Amino acid sequence: MATAEPDDIEIVEHTRDPFAATAPAAVPDKQTLVAAGELLRALAAPVRIAIVLQLRESGRCVHELVGALGVTQPLISQHLRVLKAAGVVRGERNGREVLYELVDDHLAHIVVDAVAHAQEG
Template identity: 65%
Template sequence: MSTSVTPSPRPGSRSVPADVQAASELLAALASPLRMSIVTLLDEHGSRCVHQLVDALGVPQPLVSQHLRVLRGAGLVTGVRRHREVDYRLVDGHVAHIVRDALAHAGHSTEPPAPA
């Protein structure tokens, strides 16, 4: 039987609040340009099967499936089987909102403002 080992905190360190840990895991799941693109497509189109995502993204099917597996594992995407295909959709719109905000933020200039 295998057991997981939780590392003990370093001396002097504080434990991380559960909501901060959960937010960190959410951002880690989104920390890929391809996964952000998948979230954006699912937000725009409601649901898509793998071959539609492959066509839209122009990347190989195994790569799309791998990234969908990460998003599913993080609880961000769910799949519904329809005959031989699986339709993927976002679990909720908050994830797409986070991605849209990140894209908008990245689009802003990172140069410091000019002195007045």
């Protein structure tokens, strides 16, 4: 309902029935949902979240991740295998070392947003 104000500003009141049915959101196909679930499971471990946060800055070797995160080399390697299998990271051999980097910037955004959300609560 609109009413005229002294300055000819029109105020419009919108009423919406909170119990009215709304159209359901589009749901991706089952294969896409399964793939998204697997990706989120791969990102679910705190060490893997920390690895993704490290890799968003630049590629890193295992020993750099060990130093930055303060966990053992075997544990970092295990988590990198999970992330690699899920398509989150890729490794490029350079001599005796493998440089790991994120496959996609979207993955860093997912982790950064999750961390920011956790810090708000």
